[in-house]
Amino acid sequence: YGWKGIKYIALSGIFWLVTENLCNHFSFIKYLYGHVCWHIFVSLGGYLVSLIPNYISLKDNHDYIIIKYDMFGLPYLETV
Numbered sequence: 622y623g624w625k626g627i628k629y630i631a632l633s634g635i636f637w638l639v640t641e642n643l644c645n646h647f648s649f650i651k652y653l654y655g656h657v658c659w660h661i662f663v664s665l666g667g668y669l670v671s672l673i674p675n676y677i678s679l680k681d682n683h684d685y686i687i688i689k690y691d692m693f694g695l696p697y698l699e700t701v
Contacts, residue, residue: 622696626669633662665695672698 640655675698679686685701 622669623673626666626672629662629666629669633659633666668695672696 637655637659640650640653643650676686679698679700683700687699687701688696689699690696
């Protein structure tokens, strides 16, 4: 999940930079919602990356850590 999160952050940053730089040259670019996508995928990527230190800290105090998914398909950690 960490590498997937890093990919989300990098790709959303590239998408946002491209849309922001082209906005002055092509007027339709401002309707692509590059900034909105950036917020969504940077947040999702940051969340996925944050699972790693959480897993490491939980691993020291618990025997089993289970990865479960919520109703939106997002992973979360649960201890047993």
